[in-house]
Amino acid sequence: MAVYTDVTDEALYAFLSDYTLGPALSFKGIAEGVENSNYLLHCQAGYFILTLYEKRVNPADLPFFLGLMEHLSARGLTCPVPVKRRDGGALGELAGRPAALVTFLDGVSTRKPDANHCLETGRALAQLHLDGEGFELHRDNALSLPHWRPLFETSREQADSVAPGLASEIARELDALEADWPRDLPKGVIHADLFPDNVFFIGKKLSGLIDFYFACDDSFAYDLAICLNAWCFEPGGAFNATKGRALLQGYESVRRLDAAERAALPILSRGAAMRFLLTRLYDWLNVPPGALVKPKNPLDYLTRLRFHQWIVSSSEYGLAS
Incomplete structure (x- = not known):
């Protein structure tokens, strides 16, 4: 907002x-x-x-x-x-x-998610994926893999002003994602932006979800990867395995991931990090004059992207076998 x-x-x-x-x-x-x-x-x-x-x-x-x-x-x-x-x-x-x-929805968002917040969010995300079945309208994901390179081109010339070497690092990662992106995963309606400020709690109990203005049709596991990025990293950039385990446990308590989704989670998490790195980079470089908005630092997602590049198995995120 x-x-x-x-x-x-x-x-x-x-x-x-x-x-x-x-x-x-x-x-x-x-x-x-x-x-x-x-x-x-x-x-x-x-x-x-x-x-x-x-x-x-x-x-x-x-x-x-x-x-x-x-x-x-x-x-x-x-x-x-x-x-x-x-x-x-x-x-x-x-x-x-x-x-x-x-x-208006009662509740407050959390600025410091703990494992319980992640557990509740995982359950709610899976329920959203199930409840979206039967919705008659369709919307393609306007910020999916085919759109990332054109978006990057809008910021390429200024990217190195944000971090030295950023443009070449993004270009290399886009090559890798385009070569290895998984196809034919289970899909349906996803939220696509379920960050902590879009989830409300009353006490320890999740009270509702807001801000559906990125919702679209895409793979369910990609939506889960967005949440891993948004909920399970500490302010300093370290991945919190306890939070990751709780998020995934909550999700699978409602909807089980199949083998292909499990295998794809590391590359999907890299892609989710890239999506938010690129949109935040664009916003960082293009704040409208006079707008009451504080752009978010794109480098937070560069740190996440680098972490995911070293992940081999979804078990490293805390996903139970």
Whole structure:
């Protein structure tokens, strides 16, 4: 989440006139995240999250994102649900951007995940993969392997200003990933961005998942690899095997990985690290002027990528045989 687009009081009042939520009582920008503009909105009817979809979001994808939240909620997964307008639709326009309201989810994200957080997250991720079955809309992963090299080319010339030799290191790794990327793994709807700030807890209990705006169809094990990167490394860059074991145990308590997924986990984890290295590198080099957003350091994911390059077996992440 972030704030790129400012919303005036007059524009907000006009936008809310299409809903039956009563007047706005408070309205505050949310600075976390990198993709869309987000606000916490308190109306007479309660609390909501208002999202303005910025230019990197394809408006044609919005029915997928909003419909997926409705589908998953109907299956029992706790997640935000789009709020319908008076005309029955879920999507409007505000400040020149497509915009939608979703329900507010109770809970807080953790800044210091422990093994219990990882266990709960693994279970929830697997449940999401199962609950996504039957969703009728389809969306290709717009940040999958074929898109990484073109994305890299947008940052190649400036990459070495972030770290000496970074451009050549990324180029070599892309060669390796393109040669060895696994095919035909079990796939379906994935979250694709299940970082700690997108998982809420009340006490030790997971209370819900948010931010489905990277969701797409891709391999389930790749989604798990994204979580290994996001949840199981310490601030200094070391992999925490206890957290890795807990995440994988939680996942397999709901959905078992098959042999091909297990064998592919190391290369998928390298790919997941590359995906976030490249998007963070681009964002680091291209912060819009005046945006209320703090770009995340891409070098955190270079450290993770280098770790995964030495992994031979998924058992080294803590996956039980």
